[in-house]
Amino acid sequence: MSALTVTGVTKSYGRTPVLTGVDLHVPAGTTTALLGPSGCGKTTLLRIVAGFDDPDGGTVDLGGRVVAGAGRPVPARRRGIGFVPQEGGLFPHLSVAGNVAFGLPRRLRRDRSRVVSLLALVGLDAALADRSPHQLSGGQQQRVALARALAPEPSLVLLDEPFSSLDASLREDTRRAVVDALRATGATAVLVTHDQAEALSTADQVAVLRGGALAQLADPRTLYRDPRDLDVAAFVGEAVVLDGDAVGGRVASELGELVLGRSCPDGPVRVLLRPEQLRLSAGPGPRARVCAVDFYGHDARVELQLPSGRRVSARTEGGDLPTAGAEVSVGVQGTAVPFPVPAPSSAPAPRTETPTPA
Template sequence: MSALTVLDVTKSYGTTPVLTGIDLHVPAGTTTALLGPSGCGKTTLLRIVAGFDDPDSGTVELGGRVVAGNGRGVPARRRGIGFVPQEGGLFPHLTVAANVMFGLPRRQRRDRARVAELLALVGLDADLAGRSPHQLSGGQQQRVALARALAPEPSLVLLDEPFSSLDASLREETRRAVTRALAVTEATAVLVTHDQAEALSTASQVAVLRGGRLVQLADPRTLYRRPRDLDVATFVGEAVVLPADVRDGRAHSEVGVLDLEPRTGDGPARVLLRPEQLRLTEPGPEVPVARVSAVDFFGHDARVSLELASGRVVAARLDGRQLPEAGDRVGIEVRGAALPFPLEEPAAEPPTGPAAGVFGLAGEPFGGPDGAPSDLDTTTWTPAAR
């Protein structure tokens, strides 16, 4: 295993800049996820690391050796890199064993025990060795591709959205198998994904790319809890973003007076909460009140959309056992601190309309002329009522 270091890498196609000043360090034996929307440059960066493309400027170092930049270019086949493409890339005319053997040094290609060991490493039974790729599920094919990539004990493993073509159940099962195999082999790995949950659950650190620039590099918990701006906050997970007035270190908002972490100066701001920080209580004179506009039940938990007096819709993530119904009046309680973003800092405008989700506006306020929630067509919800 080797550390990967990318220093000030820039890449353009014609007059279109794709990567600008990328600095990234992947410690040996860890997995880094490159996370971002389509067109942000993450696949281009992966291709430069792999040796499929050259940077316009900057360098790529693997194990302390410059493999790209400064007038040097080590061919892809000599970089000691294992590559797992989006859909496996198995040879359809070869058996599973032959596909895995293809990744081994020539002198080991008849070592059946090594093939069985590699298949076991990715959670596959040795009985599958004689099958053809078309006889495997999509998840099994991706695991065989990983076994082939790990076979020569590479310095680095690159995974280009390896789970995106799988259905939900196979994707999660395969993700766990891949994560386990990378941990057991202590491989250094880079995973390209646009799936936030995949990045947070798989990687030791996450690099968020936006418009060809690396905007934040952090471990998953820090990224989720302390995003550097609201664009990152809303991209890495559901977000409740509210206007607030900060006075004496606390934010006064329509869901109550909130503690802040970190503290910030007085003045107008936007504050970030996560849906799991919102809890429902009985409405009361000192309790912010909302109306339930929708309940999405997932079994283990539920997403409850709440229309505030202003008409703004926010989401609460709740235990699935005791839920209100659409139309109920509920009180809102916030647990934990909010993350402040003073208005001087540029922030993305939330979308509007009924599909605005967790931070958009949703039509007219349901309150009366004074902005207080109306009792019309609603039922007061209490935790013991259902």
């Protein structure tokens, strides 16, 4: 296992900047998720680390060895990196055993026991070894692709949205198998995803990319509960954002007086709550009108309209739910995260000269 350190990496395609100076450290033996919307640069960064593209500036260090950005780059095949593409990329003319063994050194490719142990590592039965890739489900194909990537014991494993083509239940089972396999081998891994839940539940740390730069790097709980700004907050989960005035660690808002979860100077603020913090009841308290209810079985999303006209969402258990049009009381559990509102600029307006008639 090796640590990965990316320092000041930039990349443009023509006149379009894609990465604008990314710094990222992935400790050895951990998994980091690169999370961001389409076009933010996460796949480009993965390709640079893999050696498929070269950076315009900055360096990539793998296990104390600079592999890109300082002189001649180390070719992809010599970086000791395992790569799992989005669709698995299995060789259709090879069996499952042949695909897995392809990642092994030549002297070990005929070692059937090694192939069987790798299949077991990713949660697959040895009976699948002689099947062709087209005889497997999508989730099984992705596990075979991971076994192939892990076979040569790489210093780093890169996964490019490996679960995006799977249905919901298969995605969850495959994700768990992949996480278990990575942890069992102690591999260092980088996962590219646009799925917030996948990033939060899979990685030891999450790197949020925005506009080609690193917006925040933190462990999943910190990222969700204490985001750096409201844009990050809204991207890693549904956000309830309210305006108010902070005084002494509390803020008056449409949902009553809220306790702040971190220090903040007194004055105008915008505060962040998560939908699961809102508690609905028929008792006294701030009122809201139910606009819609989306039932998911285990829980439900209730869209509310506050007296100001602002719409927010509450996440609640799927049992006794209000109906659209009903009026409910809204309470808040836990603390709010404040973001001070910058004071308006006091710069004087530019003077306009009245032309003098000729």
